[in-house]
Amino acid sequence: MSQALKGIRVIDFTHDQAGPSCTQMLAWLGADVIKIERPPYGDRARRLWNADNPKLDSFFFLLLNSNKRSTVINLRTEDGKEIARRLVRNADIVAENLGPGVMERLGLGYEDVKALNPRVIYASIKGFGSYGPYSGFKCFEPVAQATSGAMSVTGETGGPPLVNGANIGDSGTGMHLTIAILAALVQRNATGRGQLVEVAMQEAVLNLTRVKFTQTLATGKPLERTGNRSATGGWSDLLRCAGNGSNDYVYMTIPPDNPEMFEAMTEVIGRPDLRSDARFATPSARANNGAALTAEIETWTKEREKREVMKAFARRGIVCGAVLDTAEVLADPHLRERETIFDLDHPTRGRFSVIGCPVRLSDSPVLAKRAPLKGEHTEEVLRALAGYTAEEIRQLKKKQVI
16 A cells, blocks of 8 residues: 555754754655755754763654755755755655744745746744734744743642643644645645745644633633633543652543443542542542542552543543653553554664554555664765756865755
8 A cells, every 4th residue: 555645745944843843744644854964063953952872863853854865965055045946846745944034035035936936835934923012033842832822721729831841842843834734735635736834833832722711801800820620511630649750640530420430430439439429529529628538539549550540430420540750661562562662773772662553554554764874865866856967066075065
């Protein structure tokens, strides 16, 4: 079976996380993604968080750039710009998440690329978009969370706002851009024309946070932080389990419109008397006496390992999950069986665990490949896609263009 995006070529000017998460998804789905990196170090992500061995590509980079090809091109030279122009002429997609105005200064902005290739889909990520009062501002993950409302609703009651541990600003934006690109590809099938697609990090995180605005729309007041407790009138909390680890917990939620879950929970822990306890008899009572209910359930959970607790409750239809730390996730048998996490060999890093594609298409299998070494495919790309001869490539090397 062929892959869904086989035959689609992406020229990838992205770096760090937001853009690479998008182009990685396209590569997983079968697109030929050609990563354009700058000398001497390439994507700065190669050097981020690699204190374990600064001479090797970081795992941060390796986790975001599998299934791609890498070229190193000095875009500050006219020869380098000409290579880029040749590549985008035959591209389906050009992706970038460089700072405001950078691609335009390189002569590779949307209008420049459109003039070379009217069918191209030009995909751009900016922190705050290409227009508006904040459009010239730079943005990283926590800033997107702060300016979208997400940070304001994350944290404990009475405590300060907190950054969400999941990268909703970077990878969340990348997934939004993937959706936009795929929509533009479908539209191009009808019109024959490409277009500019743009996702602002602030707006992508706002989209992921939008349900939290229901109370504000109803009352005009900002939503307060509630930590692990339910903000919907039900009960939810972390339950301490056996062990002294910082993650020896199970998270459980009992929605107000699912009283059967509460009844099932009392059966699991052998405490049917809790049903007639006035403190817990109704959803509102459980919400108002949340700490007391947590304490009652923990008399049972504290004697049991978190996975055992999760299975006992989940098998009765109760919504819950063990808090798995990052090492436990990499070894999780469920994720291993589904091959979401698997081991892959790398020429410098050796064999290590990889987090694979989270989407599955029955007729488009994902063929996992390692992330490329810096510039690993420069020569083959210039020969096959940009029409350079061996002698021209030798001269480009001599001039340190590639």
